[in-house]
Amino acid sequence: MIVALRVFFLDIDWVDVLDILLVALLLYQIYYIVRGSIASRVFLGYLLVYLFYLTVKAIGLQLLTTILEYFISVGALALIIIFQQEIRRFLLIIGKSTHIPNSQLFRRWFGQTSASESSTPLKPILEGCKVLASEFTGGLLVIGKNDGLEKYVQSGELLDAVLSKRMLVSIFSQYSPLRDGAAIIIDGRLRAARCILPASENDELPTTTGFRHRAALGISEATDAAAIAISEQTGRIALAIDGELFVNLTSTELEERLQKYLFETSRPRRREEVE
Structure with a gap:
């Protein structure tokens, strides 16, 4: 009825x-x-x-x-x-909410690896960011996760170099021809530098937000990559993840957020972590 x-x-x-x-x-x-x-x-x-x-x-x-x-x-x-x-x-x-690509069954049949199995080392990234921040050298780094970044890689200078602190510092040094734009890191390799990223159009951002921070936020809105922006004026470090911008981070906070986002989000928690 x-x-x-x-x-x-x-x-x-x-x-x-x-x-x-x-x-x-x-x-x-x-x-x-x-x-x-x-x-x-x-x-x-x-x-x-x-x-x-x-x-x-x-x-x-x-x-x-x-x-x-x-x-x-x-x-x-x-x-x-x-x-x-x-x-x-x-x-x-x-697509992210389904978690299908991160499931064990999907990876078993299609041979894909999860973010927890990524070969991207955090140590050279963190050390490079620390040096750039201490020297008030602006920088913009993009760390790929699952989404393809090839169209952004093609917009810059292809490198495909070994990731190291010295490479990152030299790329963003004052007299480097590659300092403008972003450096993109995929699977532990420094794939390209001087790359062009989409700038965020978020009206809620403060008017003082610089281009690097807007570009970092923009790439995090368009893909699942993590982006690190280092201010040239203040030396402060910011991290953009999933369309959110975290500013004024210390090296420890940056490491914790990157570790959690890139490596731990797809990994089942251990028994002691649950307890």
């Missing part, structure tokens, strides 16, 4: 309530992804227009309903173009 409730001119049953709740949850998740960017204002504006369209259609104003239908049909295509970065990020989050 379906119980219907009449509210003004609408007949509402439990299926409609469930539908409304699911749509509200979906809209909240979309807004959570695009908040802080210019696209969030477009999203809110389009949502208000659509709610106005539903109200007009329910009342029965045929002419205004027809006009709004044409506007919404064209607006849907415009939204896909405007929100292409946010749509990609949304699908990336869904």
